[in-house]
Amino acid sequence: MYVVILGAGKVGFALARWLVTSDHEVAVIDWDPSRCAALEDELGGISVVGDGTDAGVLARAGCNRADVFVGAGGVDEDNLIACQLARHRFGALKTISLVNIPEHEALFALLGIDVTVNATDMIVGRLKEELSGAAILDLEEMR
Amino acid sequence: MLPALNWTSPGSRRAVIMGCGQIGSSIAGILAEDGWSLHMIDLDPAAFSLLPAGMMNDGQVVAIVGDGTLESDLRKSSTQDAEVFVAVSGKDARNALAAQIAKHVLQVKTVICRVNDPASKEMYEQFGIVTVSATALVTDMILQAARS
Numbered sequence: 185m186y187v188v189i190l191g192a193g194k195v196g197f198a199l200a201r202w203l204v205t206s207d208h209e210v211a212v213i214d215w216d217p218s219r220c221a222a223l224e225d226e227l228g229g230i231s232v233v234g235d236g237t238d239a240g241v242l243a244r245a246g247c248n249r250a251d252v253f254v255g256a257g258g259v260d261e262d263n264l265i266a267c268q269l270a271r272h273r274f275g276a277l278k279t280i281s282l283v284n285i286p287e288h289e290a291l292f293a294l295l296g297i298d299v300t301v302n303a304t305d306m307i308v309g310r311l312k313e314e315l316s317g318a319a320i321l322d323l324e325e326m327r
Numbered sequence: 328m329l330p331a332l333n334w335t336s337p338g339s340r341r342a343v344i345m346g347c348g349q350i351g352s353s354i355a356g357i358l359a360e361d362g363w364s365l366h367m368i369d370l371d372p373a374a375f376s377l378l379p380a381g382m383m384n385d386g387q388v389v390a391i392v393g394d395g396t397l398e399s400d401l402r403k404s405s406t407q408d409a410e411v412f413v414a415v416s417g418k419d420a421r422n423a424l425a426a427q428i429a430k431h432v433l434q435v436k437t438v439i440c441r442v443n444d445p446a447s448k449e450m451y452e453q454f455g456i457v458t459v460s461a462t463a464l465v466t467d468m469i470l471q472a473a474r475s
Contacts, residue, residue: 238444269450291398295431
């Protein structure tokens with residue numbers, strides 16, 4: 185499988201590492217040369233420095249033969265536009281996008297993103313679990 | 328003063344402009360002179376100082392500080408009741424996201440989006456969005472001038 189990832193931040197880096205160790209082919213796009221350098225130190229020459237919403241940069245990352253495109257950046261509009269270009273201009277088979285602003289989750293689905301991952305709601309949901317029930321009782325006792 | 332959230336002149340044509348930079352404020356000035364009612368949306372309150380002085384006094388042009396990439400802020404700007412939505416901020420991706428909300432969620436009839444990268448033009452037109460690329464326009468004009 186060939187996967188192109190937008191964003192060499194925490195999520196993009198960890199995902200790329202997992203894909204490489206699982207014997208998949210990966211390219212990671214990030215505008216920040218230092219993040220790309222850090223990625224390459226560990227995983228080899230798989231990064232492309234540039235703006236992932238620019239069709240030329242997506243072409244350099246080999247999007248025309250991508251099976252999956254993952255928008256893993258911290259800026260929702262960049263993830264959306266990159267995913268849409270990957271699908272409509274380059275023919276990526278599947279698009280997955282991180283959603284940083286929860287309000288955007290339903291919208292991204294409506295606009296044709298195959299899978300959305302709403303990080304904020306997932307984290308808050310997990311925290312709510314921890315803070316409900318027994319955890320709250322413990323806190324009450326501590327007062 | 329709180330911005331007026333409803334259109335003040337019921338009979339006039341209505342447009343919402345996202346991005347109150349040089350382009351957005353120029354378009355606003357011309358449309359307002361033609362009698363349109365306008366809502367301007369920009370993240371930066373200082374951006375509205377580019378609007379021609381006096382235009383906001385009668386409520387024909389309403390300035391709203393907000394994020395045009397959020398449906399909630401576009402609704403505050405009455406985009407759902409507009410005939411035209413224009414996205415002319417400096418960032419292509421923000422313009423493209425706002426334009427798609429206006430077109431596909433808020434069902435605005437005419438949606439115009441500024442993009443610098445002409446390569447994405449075709450895709451947006453498939454989505455029903457009119458794109459204008461300053462890069463392409465300027466290139467054409469320079470080539471025309473050079474060849475004449």
